[in-house]
Amino acid sequence: MKISYNWLSQYTDIPENIRELADKLTMAGIEVEAIEAGKIIPDGIIIAEILERKPHPDADKLSVCRVNTGSEELQIVCGAPNCDAGVKAPLATLGTVLEDDETGKKITIKKAKLRGVESSGMLCSARELGIQDDHSGIMHLPKDASVGAPLNSIIKSDTVFDLEITPNRPDLLSHWGIARDISALMGTTLRFPDIKIPAVLKAEAAKYKDSVEVLNKGLCPRYTARIVKGIKVKESPEWLKERIQSIGLRPINNIVDITNFILMELGHPLHAFDLAELKGQKIIVRTASDGETMMTLDGKTHKLKSSHLVIADAEKPVALAGIMGGEHSGVTDKTVDILIESAVFFPPNIRASSRELGISSDSSYRFERGVDFEMAEAASNRAVSLILELAGGEIVSDLIDVKAPEREMPAPINCRFSSIRKLLGTEIDNQEIVEIFKRLGLEVSEINENSCRVDVPSYRLDIEREADLGEEVARIYGLDKIPALPVNAKMVSSLAEDAYLKLETAKNELISLGLCECMNYSMSDEKSAVCDGKFTKEDLVELKNPISSDFAYMRPSLFSGILDTVRRNISRKNLDLELFETGVVFCANKNLYPEERRECCIVLSGRKHPERFSSEKNETYDFFDMKGLLEKWLEHRRLENTGFRKADDPRFEKGSCAEIIAGGKYIGSFGMLAGNFTRGMRTQYPVYLAVIQLDVLLGLKDRNILYEPLSMFPSVARDVAFVADESLSHDKIVEFIMRSKPENLEKVELFDIFRDENIGKNKKSMAYSLTFRNSARTLTDEEVNKAHEKLRSQLASGLSVDLR
Amino acid sequence: MPNPIIEKISSALEISRQKLREAKTENDIEAVRVDLFGRKGLMPALSKEMSAVPSEEKREVGNALNNAKNEIQTLIDEAKAAISSVSSSASDEIDVTLPGRTWKLGKKHPVTMVIDDCVSIFRRMGFIVAEGPEIETVYHNFDALNTPPEHPSRDPQDTFYFPDGRLLRTQTSPVQIRVMESRKPPIRIVAPGRVYRRDTPDATHGMNFHQIEGLYVDRNVSLSDLKSILLAFAHEMLGPSVGVRLRPHFFPFTEPSVEYDFSCIMCGGKGCRVCKNSGWLEISGAGMVDPNVFKTVGLDPETWSGYAFGMGIERIAMIRYRINDIRLLFENDVRFLKQF
């Protein structure tokens, strides 16, 4: 909401320093979003009078004017259409520097010849002076402006604040409202604008007594009307135009400008009807009938529902209550008699109607937040007073005031001083608390040493409870005066209950393994969501109101997101990638997965040592780099029963894919990304990817760490080599050896695999080194040889291999 | 008394070890090899002497000889390898400025860095982490948080809904409700997590971003406690010179509600472009738990009091690392990620 400094200063004394005022407002909870400092008009701009206007001999659009500056007569060439004789206008005298607001360019006014005619200065438009946006011609100054005086003696530069008003404080949506809060903050006196209303002739007044009928008092708790006859609709005086222009409104005519002015002055929306257009000279406040139509003053026709409240005359709706006037009932140049509406509407109804009809206005904005019940009358009085002053006419009715009889008064609040102190944590005394309430316009009574009774005025709809009073005390007392106590670091639960600890540890492990963490959006399009072949459309959690079809589904896996990350990096020539992501993924099919679970994706691709040179530079990540990384991660987590098994998976190349087992459970898959996913990526390197069921992994119990004593005796090494079928996998061999439990065997390590035609087709030669050691003594050759021989023969018979 | 051959073997071993350690060229190594294994070397000579060894000692001497041969051969191989790696560079010295072989260094995402820092700061002050689902009920996200039915944040313009009426949480605050429903005070938790707003992504908005929520419920908790925890957090996070300012504000689930600012770390509060000349950086909102919220979760507001606070993780990351576009955080360009 825009607030003008000059305007605000009418109602209370405000700090001269703009910054100081902005800080006061900010610290009172009225956030200053922007300050538009008014332009300072240079002294060289003076008030001049055009004495004579002649056409330029050589240019159609230019005029040659004789201008009185108060001390001399000058010849000025002017291009504006409205530089007529008799007009008073701002003149930039020679030597004045003007600055263009948009470009920041400065020009100095010099004596110049325009198409051969000498000109000694420049007549200015409002925009050239940075006062208003009007550039249709030179600015016309009031007839009584004194010629020769600097313009800044009559036009004061203004500053406009753009304020953010929180939804609980509709009472601040006006200059008066802001002034009222400032007076509470600073203890200054408030000045309500002068209102002068002459007495109404009794006979006239009686005629209009019953012209307002409210059929739905629930939706319209108060409706007031006043009738003024014989007015003259015309342009508003400068001061009024200046006020409403200062906050960005466009002047229309005196009557409309007055209603807009009062809206911004007192925060109460008004509406002026042309009495001649009200059939039966009646106002009926009713709900629309279903399907009833009306055209609003913006020229749009609306089809109404029975929940929409309208202001109608005897025949048809003439306004959408509290939202917008009708096309044909408003004030025009021809209007002579008017009816001024000042009402209160039920906020939720205005909000719903405004939303349904897609119309939002300054008035609906205030009505849907709640206006001051009592202000309805004051605003009407203020309007009539101004109309009589600026448009003439005669008031012919008293305030026609239709109120809901059962209006609820806000309940008084019992305020315990100790509760306020406890809430704020500060030693503010009773006296000071009461003082703050009074400054805020709250009525305080029944004060005793423990508590007081507080009655809340009609404009503070947000204060209902003790806690709300606490907030007011904090606001006015000053949050900066609340002490910051030493930190209380009370431990009320154990770290074992911490929900983040496991995930945090897992992330740190992946980082320690050399991976960079990624983060992708949680939503995706349908095609990407099901691209991994693991989910169908029915498994997806679909949004009802996505931003676009590109983000219509919650991701069922991190797969497509991290694929995008790989693709984006490769397109930017970042080919060497070591990445991981953890995040929540979603599934609608409860038979498959819980609705929300955590997943982890790991990516390896590109060169292992791009920083090195020669052959080392060309080493690239392969299947066993990914496997080794996963093995180290599982080892990090101290899991038991871990392993890998061959798998087929549409996400990975056939034959280059495995499943990961830990704690005896499936926890994920990895492999070389299948060709249909890497197609089009400009990289020569394969992409290795792992998808881990993170919740399953994090749920596994880790092994207790128990120290094993170290043997101080020497170890003895033996080898075993044999030819086996290709189908016999390494893990089967190791498992067989371990299960055979050769005496004193400490370690088995694969050291060679060898294939050639001498060995035979579908055969391989495998060689393992065995380490024997005893914890209590030095082994003899004999016992090692015995164990070795025994194992050899077990291998030969148990695995049907040919020993070498 | 061991066989004299064994003594010869061990003294030859000792000398060879010494020579190989000091060997600088291939020739030095070759000299050692010839001394031991050459036609006129020590080893062939000792082998010949074996015939003279008494049969009961043959096995022991034979083993010693074999072990020595094996050891020397290994030492020679190692010495050669050491020399060849050095001599592959033109001079005797390596070029120490050649690139080192990288040990891969992983990086935390900046959002995680901020979350982890926040969590560890609050853990130090006795908080533990709690969590809640990202698909939430309207009840937990709005109703129980005292949000009036007409509050604009409920609008489908701003909040993502599902056909069954649930929504994507717009804030981490529903975790407050879930925690108060499930355990008895005193409660001291923080809840970091992902939240969603229906904003079209631009430099300062995303469809999803992260928040961390804090909640402390106990007897006699005051606004002053809130101020002190925020001040302590600011000092731990950004340094001891950072100031905290509270401004009155409005949130449905706290009363009083405040917004809090940290003094600008760029200019030290004097005013600069980053803080729009105010000297303060707007961080987020906080307040004292509204009595209606306590009533909703079945706690007596006369007995229990509490504060709650929230903050935007991306906002802090952007201030801390001077990131000017929030979308960079979700692009995952490794050149960006590796800067952290």
Ligand SMILES: [Zn+2]
């Ligand atoms: Zn700054």
